[in-house]
Each structure stands twice: as C-alpha cells, then as structure tokens.
Amino acid sequence: MINQEIQLSNRLGLHARAAGKLVNVTGRFSADCWISFNNRRVNAKSIMGLLTLAAPCGATLKVELDGSDEQAAYTAITELIDQRFEEPE
Amino acid sequence: MDQTCTLLMVTHPGIGSALLHQMQRIFAADTTGQLTKLYLMEIDDDAFGAKLDEDFNHWITTLDETNKVLVLTDLEGATPASLALRHARRHGWPVLTGLNLPMLLKAVTHRHLELSKLIIKVIEGTQDAIHILYEPYQTD
Numbered sequence: 001m002i003n004q005e006i007q008l009s010n011r012l013g014l015h016a017r018a019a020g021k022l023v024n025v026t027g028r029f030s031a032d033c034w035i036s037f038n039n040r041r042v043n044a045k046s047i048m049g050l051l052t053l054a055a056p057c058g059a060t061l062k063v064e065l066d067g068s069d070e071q072a073a074y075t076a077i078t079e080l081i082d083q084r085f086e087e088p089e
Numbered sequence: 090m091d092q093t094c095t096l097l098m099v100t101h102p103g104i105g106s107a108l109l110h111q112m113q114r115i116f117a118a119d120t121t122g123q124l125t126k127l128y129l130m131e132i133d134d135d136a137f138g139a140k141l142d143e144d145f146n147h148w149i150t151t152l153d154e155t156n157k158v159l160v161l162t163d164l165e166g167a168t169p170a171s172l173a174l175r176h177a178r179r180h181g182w183p184v185l186t187g188l189n190l191p192m193l194l195k196a197v198t199h200r201h202l203e204l205s206k207l208i209i210k211v212i213e214g215t216q217d218a219i220h221i222l223y224e225p226y227q228t229d
Contacts, residue, residue, distance in 0.1 A: 020115035047194055048214060
C-alpha cells in the first residue's frame, strides 16, 4: 500500500486534458488507485471522478495505491505530474 | 474477441463534432483505445426523405462492428434522434438521448462493460454530473 502526497504544478491544475492523461496512466496498472483533495476521495481511473476534485495549480493531492504493480503506477503518476502533464509552463 | 462497445453519435450539426473534438483533446495521449469505434453523423433538423435513410443505412454498413452498439443522440423527437431510432430498432441497438460531454466520457470509459451495465453506468453517471455547483441565492 502506497500513501503519498503530490503537488500539482501545472498552470491549469487537474483540468479535463490533464485528467484524461492521468486516467491513461492509472488505467495501465492493475493496482487500485485513489486520489484525494479537499476531503474528497475519488477513483483515479475515473476521469469524471478526477474532474470533480477541481484541484487547481498548487493543490496537494493525496495518492493511495494498492496492488501488485503499485510502485510502478506511483512512479508513472509522479512522472506525469512532475512533467506538468506535458503542458507548457 | 474485442468486447469494446461501438458508439454511434447521431446529433444536430456542430454538437457531435464539438464533443468529438473535446474528446480528442482530452484523450490526446490515448494509449488505451478510448477513441476507437466512436462514430459520428450529424443531421440537419430539416433533413428528410428516402435519401437520408439510404445515406444513414449506408453509413451503418461501413462500421467495423454491428453486434455491441450503443447509439447516443442529443434531443428526443428531433430529426437526428428519430432517424437514429428508426434504424437502431431494425438492428436491435439501444438508443440514449440527452448526449453531452459527461455522457460521452462515461460511455467511452466504460465501453468494455456488458451493454446493459454500460447503459446503467452512462445514465447514472450523466445524472450525477448534473447538480448545483454553486448556488448564490438562499432559498427556503
């Protein structure tokens, strides 16, 4: 079980395209994946769920992963977020 | 065998293409095939006649898959929905109205489900997406 916090640094926060990219990443892994923000916890494999977080730039997301490939999933998630979802600064 | 549901959008001009454009932006890095088997036909409200049915029927025959199909249309009773319904009935395809971006997102991301479960998921998800996000007025 992985339980970590990650900060969003892309200008638009967790908007639709960013959420789509995140779902593309989480969907590749079998581990259960949950993301929380502002006391709301959603399935990180659901784009609709992620969008309801309305997490802006600077938001600290709590990431929970549970499954055999949780470490690989966490690495992929942090890479995507650290790269600001491949968006320009 | 590919169990992904084919999605047919039948809408008024501009609506389906705008939704499709947004889906392409959201899933720009599509690695899980969300945008495959997603088809669109836009129909003018004043379109009618045998040629329209013929064209629609021809379009259907060009699709890859005709077994597991869900038809999504925008406005019940309008020309696109009526046309879609007419043809869907012949093929035994379910038709949902009220197409919007949340509905399309739900449909696309749960297309692997059995058709009856997919329909429930899409309807519930779309209804959940309609709520008051901000209410500035106090009401008793």
